[in-house]
Amino acid sequence: MQKHMKFSNANRLIVCVGVGLVACAAIASFLVIAEYRSEPVSSVSDMSDDWSLYHSDAGHYAVQYPLELVPVENGGRVEFNGADPGPWGIVVSTEATTFKDTAEFLTSDPTIRPLVSLRGESGMVVVSLQSAVDQDQGKPVYATVLEAVYVEGGTLYRIVWNNQTPAGTVPSIDATMARFVGSFAVDPVEPTPEEAAWHDANAALAQFLGLLHEGTYAAAAGRYDGDLSQLREWNPTVDPNDAETLWRNACETNGLLCLKPETITPVRLDEDGTFHFAVEYEAETGGVFSQNGVIKFSFVVSRGEDGIYVVQTLPPYQP
Numbered sequence: 001m002q003k004h005m006k007f008s009n010a011n012r013l014i015v016c017v018g019v020g021l022v023a024c025a026a027i028a029s030f031l032v033i034a035e036y037r038s039e040p041v042s043s044v045s046d047m048s049d050d051w052s053l054y055h056s057d058a059g060h061y062a063v064q065y066p067l068e069l070v071p072v073e074n075g076g077r078v079e080f081n082g083a084d085p086g087p088w089g090i091v092v093s094t095e096a097t098t099f100k101d102t103a104e105f106l107t108s109d110p111t112i113r114p115l116v117s118l119r120g121e122s123g124m125v126v127v128s129l130q131s132a133v134d135q136d137q138g139k140p141v142y143a144t145v146l147e148a149v150y151v152e153g154g155t156l157y158r159i160v161w162n163n164q165t166p167a168g169t170v171p172s173i174d175a176t177m178a179r180f181v182g183s184f185a186v187d188p189v190e191p192t193p194e195e196a197a198w199h200d201a202n203a204a205l206a207q208f209l210g211l212l213h214e215g216t217y218a219a220a221a222g223r224y225d226g227d228l229s230q231l232r233e234w235n236p237t238v239d240p241n242d243a244e245t246l247w248r249n250a251c252e253t254n255g256l257l258c259l260k261p262e263t264i265t266p267v268r269l270d271e272d273g274t275f276h277f278a279v280e281y282e283a284e285t286g287g288v289f290s291q292n293g294v295i296k297f298s299f300v301v302s303r304g305e306d307g308i309y310v311v312q313t314l315p316p317y318q319p
Contacts, residue, residue: 064183204309225310
């Protein structure tokens with residue numbers, strides 16, 4: 001599916017490493033950085049007479065491409081090839097990844113040679129990727145492959161040029177490649193209402209536990225809406241409405257374990273909108289905290305009438 005979106009120029013730092021002055025100058029002269037916007041443009045000519053825009057609903061990205069190429073969807077990838085069969089073309093593919101960002105991916109493979117960073121440390125990087133060796137002939141199938149990589153939101157995006165380069169040389173980066181990569185923009189994937197609710201409930205619990213651990217008791221009290229009777233029973237001389245002092249005494253004197261949370265794991269969502277989580281704490285001596293063999297502690301979070309998520313469960317107690 002193709003959609004038209006507005007693209008605009010933006011200033012970006014271009015870092016050239018291991019490429020000649022001609023290639024670097026080409027990138028500096030022709031690079032167009034895309035800013036994805038939701039409003040449509042009136043026609044393709046708003047961008048360029050000889051370039052159009054491809055939008056992938058499945059891959060959640062958009063990219064400009066020259067009209068001499070034809071985009072063809074092929075499973076989880078899109079091939080931009082010429083009208084006549086030939087060796088030249090561009091392939092865009094997506095795959096799930098555990099890498100947190102582009103920089104981490106680049107350090108995972110020693111054969112990758114970063115050439116040009118188009119969007120900063122976590123942005124898309126043009127790389128020279130050494131190709132596999134033909135086992136029958138014992139020599140490289142291709143000397144190098146020119147590729148652009150980008151990691152965002154658990155997805156690895158690859159842009160690969162179908163080209164061959166002589167052994168021992170760095171692939172050239174021309175104006176078409178620079179513009180194609182520079183225009184690549186990832187769509188923000190809107191979470192479902194349930195995903196957004198889980199996120200907000202998780203954040204409320206993380207903030208509450210973190211504030212208790214830091215000793216910021218007044219702020220922590222504002223993120224709790226459960227029963228305070230136990231804290232008041234421990235502190236009969238404290239004003240029952242003085243939540244800050246009640247929490248301070250509970251954590252520092254009465255035995256509540258206000259440790260640093262290590263992990264917060266979603267467990268289930270009840271029909272009434274109650275969220276259940278399992279929390280692991282970091283022990284003061286390092287590692288995961290254990291109490292009588294228990295390392296996961298249950299917490300409940302609910303959404304108040306004002307729409308704010310609040311915690312309903314006290315931290316674990318240790319006499």
